[in-house]
Amino acid sequence: MNKTLNQRAWWLVLPVLLLVAFNAFIPLMTVVNYSLQETFGDNVFFWEGLTWFESVLKSERFHAAFLRQLLFTAMILAIEVPLGIAVALTMPRRGPWVSVCLVLMALPLLIPWNVVGAMWNIFALPDIGLLGYTLNSMGIDYNFTQQPVSAWMTTVVMDVWHWTSLVVLLCYAGLCSIPDAYYQAARIDGASGWAVFRYIQLPKMKRVLTIAILLRFMDSFMIYTEPFVLTGGGPGNTTTFLSIDLVKIALGQFDLGPAAAMSIIYFMVVLLICWAFYTVMMRNEER
């Protein structure tokens, strides 16, 4: 359907375009610029070509951070997606409790991210934090500032606490759009609860699930604030994920060239995986 063309609307978009150009596009180009050159400041540049890209891709440090990131994202998705679906399934779809549940679910999403990190930091402190103290008093040797495993566990639990609600709300919306007749027909057909889930609810939620998984993948792959505030990347570098590592190189060591190259690589990786994932999901739907 093509409406009668009204080109004047483009003028309204112009201010936004300028803003985006200034805030995003130009800085991005700057990064590309830095990634291909060497500089020590004072706007003095030496052309390096693809040197930084090569060195980053070969560096052990990058590989380690990358693997840590992959592991983290995998754990997040493996926990949050099923948990989100499960919680969405138990939420009521009608009646007075609906609004209460929706508000409860929304609360974790409203907290500023660095506050989340700070909250969990204090909460998990082994001597005075509620969680830390309780765990240690139960006999579990828990100290997230010193033990890698504890640090990982805490980071993962924090993210699950923070972001599962997003998956829940998206899946809930998908579930609410299923007409009653489907459930009634399933009852008449004698379908078990599992069959109802597998043949009615899951297929109908497919679209929303795709969005939820995509969002969670991107966000967890690029995560910075919460783990940085919680562990600072430690103990040592055991929870130094990609973005934390990147910032250390760029701002800590002031190696702008490698940092810029790493950013570009990072960006490309995220883009590639998202594209691949999306294509696979869409192809499944068309079939």
Added chain:
Amino acid sequence: MARIELKGVRHAYWTAPGQQPVYAVQEVNQVWEDGGAYALLGPSGCGKTTLLNIISGLLTPTDGTVQFDGQDVTQRPTTERHIAQVFQFPVVYDTMTVFDNLAFPLRNRGAPESHIAERVRQIAEMLDLENSLKNRASGLTADGKQKISLGRGLVRSDVNVIMFDEPLTVIDPHLKWLLRSKLKELHQQIGVTMIYVTHDQTEALTFADDVVVMHEGTIVQVGTPVELFSRPNHTFVGHFIGSPGMNVLPCQLENGTAFYHGHAVDVSNPAPSGLDGKMEIGVRPEFVRFAADGIPVRVEKVDDLGRFQIVTVNHDGDIIRLVVEEGLEIPSEDPRIGFDPDNTLLYRDDWIVDGVAQ
């Protein structure tokens, strides 16, 4: 197969505390004989879908009992009543093939695969679906999907009753008659009780052997299509069935004869003398004729519908419709009309006068 009996069934949806309940279904007593083809006919909001859900068990009535073959099933859930239902919108399991869709109810009940395969093939043949068994259910047209919905009900041999809730809603209008007659054919082949809920009189009258007409939560008449057409018990039935509906005109009773604006009208069900209340005569447009010595009217509109003409006339503010044959000359000078006495009925307070005290 089962004989279904509803006794004293009433249903009010959730009422706020302190408020008077509003009954969607008021006092229904009805027997649905085993193997009958029934239609539940009425305008939207009359309670027919509520009644359907009470029979199927998706709703528990506020009062009254539902019995299947003498057993009280009012509190029993849907799965234990062994019913099948076809909804307004096709409900198919998109991820499964047509075969798996039809097999689903049997697999849930743990039937052996060989039995399932045979039964599914049998039913698919009855529904002309045998060539689509391997296709994905989501790829079928609307009527194909409705047939799958129906098939899932037929495939179980323990089905007591199949219920249809306006099943032709999404079917292409030019193909409705195909599915309609397929349902009728299936009923004759299988003989299971079928209850068809609709607001469309054509669907109801062509499908059913007995039509149950509902109006504002009560059953106003149960009868064969012919009975409903020629002898409506209630003015609502007269109005609702027939296109255009029955003409209902106020009249006065004097010494047992009905008078319409001073003109004596012969009716086929004369009243005993001394009857009072709101008196009306009901006559279908097919039975109103132009008569040289009849009631003078003013012709307002003539609609040529090919097969017949609908003439709208006005007498003293009352609108009366006639259905006359194609090509009939409408008198232009002093048109007068008369009512066929064999098909003119007397009504008191909207109910037909039986000659017996109401």
Added chain:
Amino acid sequence: MAIELRGVTKRVGGEIHIYETSLALERGGFNVLLGTTQSGKTTLMRIMAGLEKPTTGEVWFDGENVTGIPVQNRSVAMVYQAFINYPSFTVFDNIASPLKVAGTRKSEITARVRDIAELLKLSPMLDRLPNELSGGQQQRTALARALVKGADLVLLDEPLANLDYKLREELRDELPKLFADTGATVVYATSEPLEALMLAGHTATLAAGRVVQFGKTAEVYRSPATLESARVFSDPPINTASVEKRGDSIHLSELVSWKTPERLASLQDGRYVIGIRPYHLLPFGTGVKVVGVVQIAELSGSESIVRLMVEGNNWVSEAHGMHAYEIGAHAEFHFDPDRCLYFDADQNLIRA
């Protein structure tokens, strides 16, 4: 307002949705677009409204070319099949909305809204929200909104299709009267021939993106210019068969023939097509007798619709009264050859 479509076509992607169409609608007339789903009715209406631009051709309102003018600047009101109302406005506000947009004075808005509500029997519901109303009342609200705007062109796209059939009858009766007083030109799309006949006025029959015929409803019905026009305007479908004229007799098959009607005596010998309306094919009467195999018989309490196979053709009989048949039975039916429509080899009607 007189509306004219000149050489309008509509192409979307590679498909042609509307073939070259020229149509002239008189001011103040009630016009019906009759055709099955996907025949182009909605597209044509959207082009008239200005919601879509024609690929070629022009749209003229009262002698002015409005082809490029968007819908907001044309005097158009539209009512859809789905009851479209502003869900958060009361009925009163819904009806008043076009007047508010036009900047009418508040006192005048109130008066006009109350008038229109009275006309459409909505007065007791003015304070309610659309989702508290029944389907019929919601559609009345949409109609009221279209009426109050006082537009010169009112487009109704199958507005009664989602309503109970009795409600449909009631509203169908009221519609022409409602719009007649406003002097607006009305275009009403439907797929039911009966509706077109009941609404009268002028009818355009559409099939597969083409306007097959346009004229006074009764004329288009009684004298369909082509076989296709007859088909569109018939439900149940018109009975057709190929026949051969040999001198003074016309043959349906070796067994069935009749004397050539007077008015066709001068026709050349050869193959033609007859069209028999279902209600002219009856299980009784005189006239030409045919024997068919009954496929389906539907009895509705006062009418019998029987589908049968006659000489290899799928025919339908629509008769008054209850006539029961067994499936597969051979049955006799009769038709009057003078009442048949005759079409030549190009499917054009042969007129007397």
